[in-house]
Amino acid sequence: MRTFGKKTVIVLGVFVASAIAQNNPVDEKWWPSEFGADDKVGAVNYITPQKRVAAAMLVKKGMTATLGMPYYNGMPLVPGRTFAMSIPGGGAPTHGPFNWPGANYDMTFMDELLTAEIGQVGTQWDGLAHPMIRVQGVEGWKDGNYFYNGHRLEDVGGPRGLNHVGTEHIAQAGFFTRGILIDVAVLKGVKRLEKGYAITMDDYKAALKAQGIEGVGQGDVVLFRTGWNSLWKDYENRTPEQMAADHAEFNSGDPGVSKEMVDYLAAQKVSMVGSDTWGFEPYEDMSRLDELESFAYGHMNLVVRRGITNFENLDLDVLSQEKAYEFLFVWAPLKLVGATGSPGNPTAAW
DSSP: OOOOSTTOOOSTTOOOOOOBTTBOTTTSOOOSBTTBTTOOSGGGGGOOHHHHHHHHTTOOSOOEEEOBOOOOTTOOOOTTOOEEEEOTTTTSOSEEEEEOSSTTOEEEEOOOEEEEOTTSSSSEEEOTTSOOEEEOSOTTSOSEEEOGGGOBHHHHOOTTOOTTTSHHHHHHHOEEEEEEEEEHHHHHTSSSOOTTOEEOHHHHHHHHHHHTOOOOOTTOEEEEEOSGGGGGOOGGGSOHHHHHHHHHHHHTOBOEEOHHHHHHHHHHTOSEEEESSSSSSOBSOGGGGGGOSSSSHHIIIIIIHHOOEEEESBOOHHHHHTTOOEEEEEEOOOOOTTOSEEEOOOEEEO
16 A cells, blocks of 8 residues: 555554444444454455366366566655666676586576565465554553454554564465456546546446456455556657656545445455555545545454455456456465565456
8 A cells, every 4th residue: 555645644554534324434343354253364265166167167268467567676656665676787697607518618597686565566466465554542442453353563564564564474275266347448448547547336337248257256256357458558659758757646646436335345355355546446636545444444444343354556458358257266375474465467367
């Protein structure tokens, strides 16, 4: 998530969210989760063996698409975050030479050096250790920053990782389940939705009807296509000036999923949500975040309260072009012990 405005503070993925009417996290204690007080993986529990078998049956044509965007120097980043890849040695081999038969031959190797918030740049999966709700001065609560299942940063955090909520736990199980695409850009007949547009239940129902698929089921992964990532695709064929302008627009806001849609997905007990945007929620103007009643509503009500994780900055264009609206979704986070998220390149098969 982002750091904008005086009322929002982010440290290691922490956000301060204001409670809103009829959805107040200090009035409704959301833990222990339905999976028990010791659960560390959240909604991935909804992906049962039977669900995996049914998902495998969706592969009928033997077609696949990978859903990750390229990671490259100069891609759009949340202000304050870093992605810098370099080749050590300035062009010389990083390692070697090592012996190889013959007087004229040696073996040499190249490496790369990556400096980044590895789980929170580019195509990124928000794990259970990313968003929190900060509670201060409420009777019956300890002050602190609360993760999924009631874990406080103050109890589980440390400079070398986060206990109980780290990425490695969900990575043990991974995602092998039914995925569906909700292609709102095509539904509206636009290249990309307008900044700040909120995808409604009516949009969702209309997309299902137009696409000829059944609605979301328990354990599904639900992906929303808005076209917003068109602002940073085709990086090899744009001038630096074009890239700078497009990336500034990309970061200035985004279309996203409405609160009513978030609440519906939570009630359906999906295993993950995702989109081709940086934030999932709609933001019309990032310079006016202080005026919002609630920041990161989806992150709070899906990830923190229910363990339903979120995949951002996906590339859903091939699925759209192929009209692959229902598919087998396969992916696992990197086993980054104590991390807040993971980079990734999921595969859809149909």
